[in-house]
Amino acid sequence: MGLDLDACISQLLQKQLLAESLIKEICEKTKELLMRESNVIHISAPVTVVGDIHGQFYDLIEIFRIGGYCPYTNYLFLGDYVDRGLFSIETISLLTCLKLRYPERVQLVRGNHESRAVTQTYGFYTECVRKYGNTNVWHYFTDMFDYLTLSVVIDDKIFCVHGGLSPSIHSIDQIKTLDRFREIPHEGPMADLVWSDPDQDKDEFAISPRGAGYTFGGEVVKKFLHINGMSHILRAHQLCMEGYQVLYDDRLSTVWSAPNYCYRCGNMASILEVGVNGERFFNVFDAAPENDRESSRPMASERLENVLYFL
Template sequence: MPTTPPPIPPSGATPADDMFGSLDASLSSVSEASLQASLIDIQRRAPAPRDPRNDESYDKLIRRLLNFHPTSTADLALKLDEIYFVVDFVRDELMRTNAALVEMKPPVMICGDTHVASNELFHCHQFTIIIDQFPGQYSDLIRLLDYCGWPPDRRYLFLGDYVDRGPFSIETVCLVFLLRLRYPNDFFILRGNHETSMINRVYGFYEENKRRYGSSTGMRLWARFQLAFDCLPIAALVDRRIFCMHGGLSPELQSFDQIRTLVLPFMIPNQCCLVTDLLWSDPFPGIYGYIKSNRGVSYLFGEDVVHKFCKDHGVDLVVRAHQVVQQGYEFFADRKLVTVFSAPNYCGEFNNSAGMIFIAENLKCSILELRPDKRRPSIV
């Protein structure tokens, strides 16, 4: 499955010039406190996972996902017990490492949001890819990874948002989880704001679980996923110089030790806090300091915040996702911050490119801009 990766950046990439109990059927109406209590109860009663399987078994499930060619949204790639196996083992692995802050060495390929609202194929240069929701032609994902390099030949960091806004979120997140299990030193995943129960119960993932696995079983499966999501790391540091997260900076972040010492699992509260900000905040031009976000959660922050943060913490670059940007990447604060968004033609509406950032061993950055084509086969 892995192949020798090509040099970075590939033909067509845009290089940067410089370094930059049970849950009832009316779940949607219950309070967040009641929901979290139900999740805790399910975690206490969840059966212990089976003995670990070897790498060949992981590869078998990965191959099945990558060769999944559904003809309708009712098609299933994995059996229910296989999904439980994946979710339980990734949860246990994340709890074992208990790392809210992932600290890694370059080189690494950084990818932003990876969910889309429709099943679309995109033809980028010499290969066809599905960057994000991975529906339908999973062979296109293989081509992408063959082109950029499979782990362990290429190291990856994904910045969150693996579910919602598409009919095959279960396959997407299971594939991401399996790659994390199979390549623990070369495939890293962070938590996005959609990996929270209050969001993915509204934006599609909860309904997908019920639709595809039945109401009662689907609710329990959805709840099982939340237990794994609560164990996902919140941020990453690349060589102590590049700070990565899904959302943005926080007025409460004074030291990286605040993230290092977070105990997982961590349930995201509704009100502002350090973790909420790291998953939700956004940069905004023309303002000074922090102001309340128009999202209704967390903050917007100005260029001055980025400059001060980088100076105070010895950081050269902040990499985040969370917002659609037309070229797949967008700089802010004199290239001290970059937004990367890896979902091409997001929701079938924006005609945006997908972006990925490659961090070389010397911390030089190359930006890969993958442009969508207008051909959009879909699955009903």
């Protein structure tokens, strides 16, 4: 009997875990699918872009309520699906099944938390052991993370990435040549794409306080867009209290999709709807009401200062 993805999706929408054997099969099939995708995937609008989710499963369902369910809405997810929240397994399981079921309508970009090193510290590893009694599911998903694409381009005009730019990358073609099928390295262009951040106080590249990637300023953004004939950079990776931020004369946007981050930051969230004519609308939303009965449970993260610093 073949894999029934519709049944898996229905089960996950009810926040019910899939069997370990099912997750293994799903991850293997997803790797086969992702292997055929480029480091830079070109798509067309309309598309709804989602920032960091971090295991906040009820808020992911809220996103579907607001933006529409697959396959009726095209989705681009910009990474950081796991860690911090209470339901990383349910979140990444659902997104993986949706990608496998609707491969042309769902795009999954790799974030800095889609790595073995980070997930061992910030919750996903511990959650897998607690909910399945072993590390197998963690291994299945982290192996699959190695196959996720690094970037997406919308209508040849909007460059989408989890973190930001790299001093080693000047053109989109350079991203296409990277070997992405591995753990995220500590440094180099692949690390920069998932770790870097814009900095309004800088014009050029500078050392990042995160300890990985770089900060970059308006001149870097302007030059990258000019070289590649694009108009905008769209990324996630940074908590925005209003749910989004627009910088550098509308050349760069950050979209953040985890409301009340870690169930205690009090921030709004947003999804970005990109229209067929390039128009961009930030659909801002608050935390899903279902979180109220779960948010008092202990989390894997330590102190709030650490939560805010290491996104």
